[in-house]
Amino acid sequence: MNGAIARSLRESAAPAPHGLATWNGSAPEQRFAIYRNNVVVSLCDALAAKFPLLQKMVGDDYFRALARAFMAQTMPTKPRLALYGDGFADFLANFPPLERWPYLADIARLEAARLDAYHAADARPLAAHDFAGIDALPDARLQMHPSLHLLSSPFAILTIAQTLESGGDCAAIDPFEGQRVIVVRPQGIVRMFAVAPATLACIAALQEGATIAKAAACAQNVDVSFDVGAAFHLIVAQGLAAAIFPEKTP
Amino acid sequence: MMRAQPRPFPVSRAAGARALPKSAGVGLKPQHGEALLRERPKLGFLEVHAENYFGAGGPPHALLTALRDIYPLSIHGVGLSIGGEGPLDESHLDALAALLARYEPALFSEHLAWSTHDGVYFNDLLPVAYNKATLTRVCAHIDHAQNRLKRPLLLENPSTYVAFCASDMDEVDFIAAVAKNTGCGLLLDVNNVMVSCVNHGRDPYAYIDALPIDAVAEIHLAGYAQDRDSLGARLLIDAHGAPVADDVWRLYAHAIARAGAMPTLIEWDNDVPDLPRLLDEAQRADATMAARAAHETSAA
Numbered sequence: 001m002n003g004a005i006a007r008s009l010r011e012s013a014a015p016a017p018h019g020l021a022t023w024n025g026s027a028p029e030q031r032f033a034i035y036r037n038n039v040v041v042s043l044c045d046a047l048a049a050k051f052p053l054l055q056k057m058v059g060d061d062y063f064r065a066l067a068r069a070f071m072a073q074t075m076p077t078k079p080r081l082a083l084y085g086d087g088f089a090d091f092l093a094n095f096p097p098l099e100r101w102p103y104l105a106d107i108a109r110l111e112a113a114r115l116d117a118y119h120a121a122d123a124r125p126l127a128a129h130d131f132a133g134i135d136a137l138p139d140a141r142l143q144m145h146p147s148l149h150l151l152s153s154p155f156a157i158l159t160i161a162q163t164l165e166s167g168g169d170c171a172a173i174d175p176f177e178g179q180r181v182i183v184v185r186p187q188g189i190v191r192m193f194a195v196a197p198a199t200l201a202c203i204a205a206l207q208e209g210a211t212i213a214k215a216a217a218c219a220q221n222v223d224v225s226f227d228v229g230a231a232f233h234l235i236v237a238q239g240l241a242a243a244i245f246p247e248k249t250p
Numbered sequence: 251m252m253r254a255q256p257r258p259f260p261v262s263r264a265a266g267a268r269a270l271p272k273s274a275g276v277g278l279k280p281q282h283g284e285a286l287l288r289e290r291p292k293l294g295f296l297e298v299h300a301e302n303y304f305g306a307g308g309p310p311h312a313l314l315t316a317l318r319d320i321y322p323l324s325i326h327g328v329g330l331s332i333g334g335e336g337p338l339d340e341s342h343l344d345a346l347a348a349l350l351a352r353y354e355p356a357l358f359s360e361h362l363a364w365s366t367h368d369g370v371y372f373n374d375l376l377p378v379a380y381n382k383a384t385l386t387r388v389c390a391h392i393d394h395a396q397n398r399l400k401r402p403l404l405l406e407n408p409s410t411y412v413a414f415c416a417s418d419m420d421e422v423d424f425i426a427a428v429a430k431n432t433g434c435g436l437l438l439d440v441n442n443v444m445v446s447c448v449n450h451g452r453d454p455y456a457y458i459d460a461l462p463i464d465a466v467a468e469i470h471l472a473g474y475a476q477d478r479d480s481l482g483a484r485l486l487i488d489a490h491g492a493p494v495a496d497d498v499w500r501l502y503a504h505a506i507a508r509a510g511a512m513p514t515l516i517e518w519d520n521d522v523p524d525l526p527r528l529l530d531e532a533q534r535a536d537a538t539m540a541a542r543a544a545h546e547t548s549a550a
Binding site for chain 1: 301304305306307308309310311312328329330331333334335339341342364365366367368369370371372373374376378379411412413414415416417449450451452477479480481483485487
């Protein structure tokens, strides 16, 4: 029976399943529609909670229509709604009617990263003194903060996001000025800020387990004037790292 | 075959767990967190949905950890899919076990419903037919969950909008059989009793009179929304977006007269009011219990 109900819930045009009864002979379809509505509305609400800026950009009605189109392709697999919608950005990127607004998918990626950072494991961020006792700093590796997300977009996603949040006018923004964005929650509040391409390359290399020397070299490949000292100042000031391992990773 | 006796399961009474007092509590809403921490209003307990705390860390856990030091806690699952046809999701049980170990709540409850089928989660509490086959399945799932979680759970009666041709038992007899066979306790959702009884033309007072009242360990109260079915009969929707209705308050007084004072939760999950309004609802539940106690004292 559950299978028949599940099929009817997934296909909005499908009839109510056979085998339903009502005490007074009223139409089971109308009563079954309450379940249908609960599923659709609650999943739309879950996506709206995860992508509030996207909803602001496209408007409530269009967002609901997008959410329903996504739902028809991808239903949640787990009863954890914070995880639902991780494929929404890819869906938007491949949704033909949105071709003229290619930055929407990256706005969705930024919002997904922000929610993930919000729920990520807690960890004390490294402070300057944590680096003091390390002899061969170039050979050390860092464990980055569990909440750290790095995004590289050909669009001005951070400027768009911050403008939307402050209630400003997005019309003045050139969306095609790409941005490299760091998302991290060292304590209670999620931070988002833009960095230079070389800085992002350095932190991405560290996140992948490179030594500090290797990460600096990666960054200098992007920009010869990369300043490793300034990058370390950023790592400490923004709480991007959670542990340091001298020489080999444990 | 149904067993005649409940199978004993290892029960770990968590050392830090405080029993819920027989008074009213509210569902924890993040927007009320700061006011609760600052003002510490008198409240019997707080209840949270387990799945909202399946993340590893962050502000939700920080708030719950702080409030756990002030108020007794109950954890209410909404995603275990006890009425599902497939086996229970072991990763979900693992996450529940970790959450229960982290917070040591006084109670853990779940629903007589299903929400997952064939790897798809529908985010709604869907109904089951009441017959021998479902009874066997539901009992097996509850046995398994209680063994894995090392504690008895409370099973909540559902709100439903349709019934099944395949049902050949009354809901209340089905629930009584589950409690008897698994040793689980019951979470009596008085609003759900009203919703289901109105929706299926039954007497909500008779429902509560037929329930094995000694198994009830918690009560839920919530507000319903109202619609009409295709013949114009009242159709109630378990919307959790309004104050508790007057007829549900009367039914609650009847339940308390039978069960005695009970930990009673005010659920208000949509169009959430400010904290004082929510506390007013909780105070009304406390006043209902106090009036009943006074009535019994004067009768004695």
